[in-house]
Amino acid sequence: MTPGFNDEKNGGGESGNNVLVHNPNLDAMTEDILYHFNLGTATHDLPAMFGDVKFVCVGGSPWRMKAFIEYIGRELGLADPTNEYPNICAGTDRYAMYKVGPVLSVSHGMGIPSIAIMLHELIKLLYHARCTDVTVVRIGTSGGIGLKPGTVVITKQSVDASFLPRFEQVILGKPVVRSTELDSDLAEELQQYSKDFDDFETVIANTMCTMDFYEGQARLDGAFCSYTEEDKQNYLKEAYAAGVRNIEMESSVFAAMCKLSGVRAAVVCVTLLDRQKGDQLTSSHDILQSYQQRPQMLVGHFIKRRLNAMDKGYPSSRDTDKAKSS
Amino acid sequence: MTPGFNDEKNGGGESGNNVLVHNPNLDAMTEDILYHFNLGTATHDLPAMFGDVKFVCVGGSPWRMKAFIEYIGRELGLADPTNEYPNICAGTDRYAMYKVGPVLSVSHGMGIPSIAIMLHELIKLLYHARCTDVTVVRIGTSGGIGLKPGTVVITKQSVDASFLPRFEQVILGKPVVRSTELDSDLAEELQQYSKDFDDFETVIANTMCTMDFYEGQARLDGAFCSYTEEDKQNYLKEAYAAGVRNIEMESSVFAAMCKLSGVRAAVVCVTLLDRQKGDQLTSSHDILQSYQQRPQMLVGHFIKRRLNAMDKGYPSSRDTDKAKSS
Numbered sequence: 154m155t156p157g158f159n160d161e162k163n164g165g166g167e168s169g170n171n172v173l174v175h176n177p178n179l180d181a182m183t184e185d186i187l188y189h190f191n192l193g194t195a196t197h198d199l200p201a202m203f204g205d206v207k208f209v210c211v212g213g214s215p216w217r218m219k220a221f222i223e224y225i226g227r228e229l230g231l232a233d234p235t236n237e238y239p240n241i242c243a244g245t246d247r248y249a250m251y252k253v254g255p256v257l258s259v260s261h262g263m264g265i266p267s268i269a270i271m272l273h274e275l276i277k278l279l280y281h282a283r284c285t286d287v288t289v290v291r292i293g294t295s296g297g298i299g300l301k302p303g304t305v306v307i308t309k310q311s312v313d314a315s316f317l318p319r320f321e322q323v324i325l326g327k328p329v330v331r332s333t334e335l336d337s338d339l340a341e342e343l344q345q346y347s348k349d350f351d352d353f354e355t356v357i358a359n360t361m362c363t364m365d366f367y368e369g370q371a372r373l374d375g376a377f378c379s380y381t382e383e384d385k386q387n388y389l390k391e392a393y394a395a396g397v398r399n400i401e402m403e404s405s406v407f408a409a410m411c412k413l414s415g416v417r418a419a420v421v422c423v424t425l426l427d428r429q430k431g432d433q434l435t436s437s438h439d440i441l442q443s444y445q446q447r448p449q450m451l452v453g454h455f456i457k458r459r460l461n462a463m464d465k466g467y468p469s470s471r472d473t474d475k476a477k478s479s
Numbered sequence: 480m481t482p483g484f485n486d487e488k489n490g491g492g493e494s495g496n497n498v499l500v501h502n503p504n505l506d507a508m509t510e511d512i513l514y515h516f517n518l519g520t521a522t523h524d525l526p527a528m529f530g531d532v533k534f535v536c537v538g539g540s541p542w543r544m545k546a547f548i549e550y551i552g553r554e555l556g557l558a559d560p561t562n563e564y565p566n567i568c569a570g571t572d573r574y575a576m577y578k579v580g581p582v583l584s585v586s587h588g589m590g591i592p593s594i595a596i597m598l599h600e601l602i603k604l605l606y607h608a609r610c611t612d613v614t615v616v617r618i619g620t621s622g623g624i625g626l627k628p629g630t631v632v633i634t635k636q637s638v639d640a641s642f643l644p645r646f647e648q649v650i651l652g653k654p655v656v657r658s659t660e661l662d663s664d665l666a667e668e669l670q671q672y673s674k675d676f677d678d679f680e681t682v683i684a685n686t687m688c689t690m691d692f693y694e695g696q697a698r699l700d701g702a703f704c705s706y707t708e709e710d711k712q713n714y715l716k717e718a719y720a721a722g723v724r725n726i727e728m729e730s731s732v733f734a735a736m737c738k739l740s741g742v743r744a745a746v747v748c749v750t751l752l753d754r755q756k757g758d759q760l761t762s763s764h765d766i767l768q769s770y771q772q773r774p775q776m777l778v779g780h781f782i783k784r785r786l787n788a789m790d791k792g793y794p795s796s797r798d799t800d801k802a803k804s805s
Contacts, residue, residue: 176704185700188760189692216572246542247589263573266590266728270692276702314652324694325706325714326640366515366596368650374511376602377739378502380651388651402592413703434514 169285173415174276185281187274191244194281202241203282207255208456209275209289211268213403215249215260217445221292222251222258224446225453229254229460256456261291261403265320265364268403272410279416288339288417288459291407292448295360295399296370297424298389302436303353303444305451307340308360308420309396311404314369316361316395320405333362333408336417343419346455353447358398360420362405370400372432389429399424421448495611499741500602511607513600517570520607528567529608533581534782535601535615535742537594538774539729541575541586547618547775548577548584554779555580555786582782587617587729591690594729598736605742614665614743614785617733618774621686621725622696623750624715628762629679629770631777633666634686634746635722637730640695642687642721646731659688659734662743669745672781679773684724686746688731696726698758715755725750747774 179185184195192199210225212218219238226232231254241250248271249260259275261268279287297304310318311333321328340357347355367375371385392400404420411418423444425434434441505511510521518525536551538544545564552558557580567576574597575586585601587594594617605613623630636644637659647654666683673681693701697711718726730746737744749770751760760767 174702176699176701178699178704182700182759184759184761186759186761214572246540262588262590262593263596264588264590264592266690266692266695267588267593269690270589273693273701273703280702314649316652322694323640323690325697325710326642326717364592364595364649366592367599368648369592371651373502373504374508375502375599376500376606376736377599378504384651391652410702433508433510433512435512 170415172276172279172284172287173413174280175413179277179280185277187278189245189247189270190242190250190274190278192242192278199278199282203252203257203278204284205255206252206257206279206282206284207287208459209257209259209279209287210292210452211259211261211271211275211289211407212292213261213263213294217292217449218249218258218260219251221449221453222253222256224449225256225258225456226253228453228457229256255460264402265362265406269406269410272407276410276414276416288419289411290418290452290455291403291420291422292452293401293403293420293422294425294445295401295422296426296428297399298393298397298428300356300398300424300427301354302424302426303447304424305347305353305355305447306360306399306422306424307343307347307355307357308335308404308408308422309337309340309357310359311335311362311408311420312359312395312397313405314361314363316359316392316397320362320409322406322409331409332412333405334412335408335419339417339419343421343451343455346458347451349454350447350451355451356398359396360404360422361392361397361400363400363402366402370428374432386429400428421452423447496741498602498605498610498613499739500606501739505603505606511603513604515571515573515596516568516576516600516604518568518604525604525608529578529583529604530610531581532578532583532605532608532610533613534785535583535585535605535613536618536778537585537587537597537601537615537733538618539587539589539620543618543771543775544575544584544586545577547779548579548582550775551582551584551779551782552579554783555582581786590728591688591732595732595736598733602736602740602742614745615737616744616778617729617746617748618778619727619729619746619748620751620771621727621748622752622754623725624719624723624754626682626724626750626753627680628750628752629773630750631673631679631681631773632686632725632748632750633669633673633681633683634661634730634734634748635663635666635683636685637661637688637734637746638685638721638723639731640687640689642685642718642723646688646735648732648735657735658738659731660738661734661745665743665745669747669777669781672784673777675780676773676777681777682724685722686730686748687718687723687726689726689728692728696754700758712755726754747778749773
């Protein structure tokens with residue numbers, strides 16, 4: 154039952170940090186089919202397709218992840234003149250994947266099981282492609298607690314519905330507890346860059362990750378609700394006291410799996426409403442859309458600065474100015 | 480903490496079974512926004528749009544649910560001559576929804592949290608639309624245990640990773656256990672209709688519902704694997720001994736929520752492989768596609784027979800013949 158660590162595939166010539174898998178079976182397989190991506194080691198040259206990836210951004214919505222690749226393509230001066238980015242997973246409707254330069258953008262659907270399938274296959278993809286020094290950021294939406302709607306939260310710790318920083322993975326019918334620790338340096342770095350954006354607040358705080366959007370988050374507007382408004386408010390107060398400032402549905406397994414695979418990881422979510430004031434998303438479509446762009450802008454700015462620091466020669470027009478956020 | 484039962488909306492004039500919500504807050508809301516469907520009571524006339532729905536088919540993949548509505552439209556003789564079914568949820572990429580006559584087809588993504596969000600909003604939709612006598616069927620894919628790939632499994636009981644027929648819903652941070660009982664008469668009826676299909680087997684058996692596709696289902700080909708082939712085979716043998724013949728990721732919360740809302744529900748999944756013989760989906764695209772059509776054909780046949788029995792005047796060309804399954 155000892156995990157196998159497969160971290161020697163890059164050979165001795167490279168000094169970067171590899172993406173780790175912990176599965177002694179993988180190297181013995183003649184072919185690895187990444188079923189939900191419609192990709193595979195026998196059918197695709199994964200090192201050629203993905204070997205240069207340094208940043209992976211993931212988010213629930215396929216449309217948002219397409220918008221992100223268009224945005225970052227423009228920001229990095231790598232935009233396709235036709236602005237058409239093919240969906241690399243076009244053969245399936247499970248996930249959507251786009252790439253420009255060293256940036257990969259992948260959708261993950263909603264909830265822990267959906268993102269977990271994607272992350273298993275993403276980690277194997279990065280491993281097979283022999284990627285090094287990869288940073289993975291989840292950009293998402295969330296409900297806020299005690300924050301002005303539109304505030305961006307960089308996750309300090311991802312906690313469960315009891316406010317504990319743990320993710321329970323069931324293996325062979327038995328629960329195995331995993332740490333949901335994220336990279337604190339990366340979180341700090343992102344917060345530093347957030348100061349370049351004048352028109353929204355960014356905070357570092359705990360994020361509660363739930364299994365459900367309605368009863369699991371104490372909403373009063375689901376098909377079923379067996380608790381009172383007072384019960385809800387008390388629960389949100391307890392969460393607030395535990396340092397929780399936003400609630401979403403993927404961060405715990407994201408943190409746990411990224412940590413196991415040795416990639417630097419961060420979670421950057423915008424709050425669409427203050428849950429202490431309501432449950433329904435009543436803001437206009439345009440306002441909600443503009444909120445959703447904020448994590449994209451912050452993470453895009455971070456990627457650009459990082460690439461410039463790595464002296465890759467990408468354009469740096471925005472580096473000396475205040476970043477524009479509109 | 481007593482649940483409110485909202486089941487009187489149809490008034491005294493109708494005798495059908497209503498779709499129940501258990502939320503005393505709903506009737507007091509001036510507007511109910513079904514956010515992940517991009518529908519709402521103030522913006523859409525839900526009774527006019529959905530009041531005639533008698534059958535709802537749900538499945539993970541939006542493409543498959545589009546294919547299903549095209550199939551059932553043809554089968555019921557209700558096909559749009561252009562064969563174009565607009566996506567009712569076109570304003571969002573979270574779920575896709577299609578309708579023809581009394582049949583609604585909705586995608587739910589992968590995993591319990593994703594289908595749970597959809598079901599909360601679907602149950603509220605059916606309630607607001609004042610639908611009666613609704614049957615909901617999940618048509619999906621699964622891994623089989625000890626069955627020939629392509630076999631269809633009608634779920635008797637949905638069990639968890641410990642083989643218990645229960646679903647744990649966390650509410651205000653505390654677990655609440657719900658029954659995953661499905662309608663046994665409906666399962667039997669579906670199995671009777673399956674005899675009209677010569678070229679595949681259909682069985683009634685238990686279905687294991689897991690939180691994860693890789694480690695949660697004892698696969699050996701994930702990014703992480705801390706157990707041996709022998710551990711895996713022993714776990715699958717235990718599952719088999721508990722009556723489990725297939726494994727998927729949504730049936731438990733589907734059964735629990737349908738039971739709470741008083742709708743008749745069934746789970747009909749095809750097995751894409753025998754997990755005792757492997758983990759990877761190595762069958763050709765065409766074979767996997769043909770397998771995925773089997774639950775659609777069986778449920779389509781069932782709907783057609785039911786509608787004929789209800790004397791709705793839908794075509795009955797296939798009723799006296801053996802159903803064709805190709």
